Amino acid sequence: MEYRRLPKLSSEINSQNKNLLNVGGVGVGSEGPDPREVELFLEEILSLMQLGEDYTEFMVSKIKGLTNVDPDLGPRATKAFRSGSFSKVVQEITGFYVILEGFFMVENVRKAIRIDEHVPDSLTTSMVDDVFYVLQSCLRRAISTLNISSVIAALSGVSSLLSNEYHEALQQKMREPNLGAKLFLGGVGVQNTGTEIATVLNNLDVSSEYVLKLKHEIEEQCLEVFPAPVDGEKVKSCLSELGDMSNTFKQALNAGLEQLVATVAPRLRPVLDHVGTISYELSEAQYADNEVNDPWVQRLLHAVETNVAWLQPLMTANNYDSFVHLVLDFIVKRLEATMIQKRFSQLGGLQLDRDARALVSHFSSMTQRTVRDKFARLTQMATILNLEKVSEILDFWGENSGPMTWRLTPAEVRRVLSLRVDFKPEAISALKL
Structure with missing residues (x-):
């Protein structure tokens, strides 16, 4: 384990930010480990965890065969194996995976927010697709570990990022003073301001839709990979938080649309007064x-x-x-x-x-x-x-x-x-x- 310097890397990540998912740090570059290097480690750890799960499954099935010799031997041997040195190493690797995946997710989401820009012929800015691509990739990798704890940790990270940094980034533009007044500067609709306001609202609308798509995809994959009811309940609890985020984005969107209507209404009022x-x-x-x-x-x-x-x-x-x-x-x-x-x-x-x-x-x-x-x-x-x-x-x-x-x-x-x-x-x- 020392050979691949995972403990040192994990320590660097923890010291850089004890709470990887707290709000802040969006506007500045990070000086910690390189996320690209971390991704290479994650792929290696993923292979190890998959092998570990396969080996554990193989050993448990072999141990169960011992019940033909002695009915009490199977359960005792299974318990001994699951608390043995191999399982401890797997747990240690899982711990490193959770730390590295959390770091990778946060750093890439922050980068997507930091370099957000208008995309030609697109109704949203770049960060919407970029952020959800990162979250989807991380969750898919977590499911591929075949380890429910890794999935729960990743889901928790996704919910935290969406509700904090990403939500803040989505709403930032809506708080700009007099944005509505700029919409009809000189008595006519201003295209640039209209595009700006519409894009903010589009980001919220598409994000709300993407959250539900992500929730549905992860739900289906988890049902297939983790069929045990107890695992299903854990996943369900985390996914309900994702569903809540979709509603949060919708509420912010409705508030933004009402703000836009409040800007347009005075321009319709004279005609309605004439009626x-x-x-x-x-x-x-x-x-x-x-x-x-x-x-x-x-x-x-x-x-x-x-x-x-x-x-x-x-x-x-x-x-x-x-x-x-x-x-x-x-x-x-x-x-x-x-x-x-x-x-x-x-x-x-x-x-x-x-x-x-x-x-x-x-x-x-x-x-x-x-x-x-x-x-x-x-x-x-x-x-x-x-x-x-x-x-x-x-x-x-x-x-x-x-x-x-x-x-x-x-x-x-x-x-x-x-x-x-x-x-x-x-x-x-x-x-x-």
Whole structure:
């Protein structure tokens, strides 16, 4: 063992950083052992550990054969072998493996973070693929040792790195002051800043996905290599931490997307405020004129295209869909609040239905996820405001609702009915909903 100077190397690593996985040291180069040299040792140790496991399995099977001679001899001999000098050497080698693998993992992840850069034609920066390649390689090697303790140590190291240094590196850019303000410098979208913000969000999205892929891969491999239930429970416990990290990245991503929406929202607000000035007490002539000269929908859609759609090529499909849906939440909430304050003629109700359909049609083309549920309340308001008489609501309510699920409460239905200038309050009050 001294010949390959493993004890000295392990000692150097421990003295350089007693806790290999603590936060820090990302920005500076390490002066400890060369990770490339450490990797050569790891490959040698891996071969030794595999041979050790094979030899142990062979010896235990031979010892079990002794039970034919003496039933008590097998268990005693197995216990003696497992506590003998060979097993102690295997344990010692395993200890060196854990130290070296932990060091190799940390150093390479730190390097990937340190040299992080934009990659042409990629939506993420280099560290995302680099970090997960390192983690995947280390975990695969740990499983190849056929030693459950090595796997648990490696999994623990992966969880610690992801939750500390890597998580910090992902969020660092989001903390830059006034990043949102820089997005629309001079009143127009700034491509470089847009790319910067989108890339940060993409890194979080892809990292969350990669964590789950890694978890699934390791879970499958461990089930195959370590079929014993007790080993399975140990692995399961560690893998649940990986699953938690995926959720942590998603939470950070959602916060980042909400931050982006908060930057875009003020640029949509003037158009939404303008909707408040539009009349829905329409005559036939006004309704016909609105068909030619749209009062507000096209202005809103243009504002969305100008302030939202330009980010689509910069974002992952998942992020852009989430972004559009958060923008929709903002728009729909404002529209609902505005419409509930208005008065409507029947043609006004028809106009609202036309407006809602135009919005649903346009936003459906912007995202892969359905948007109809976002507009369900607004569409149902239009349906109510379109009725010939108050009692017609009963044709759509309760048992008569068919496939439609009402998003409005009975109280809200009465409130919407009361917006019609020609519906009598006593008829609305008499309704049994």
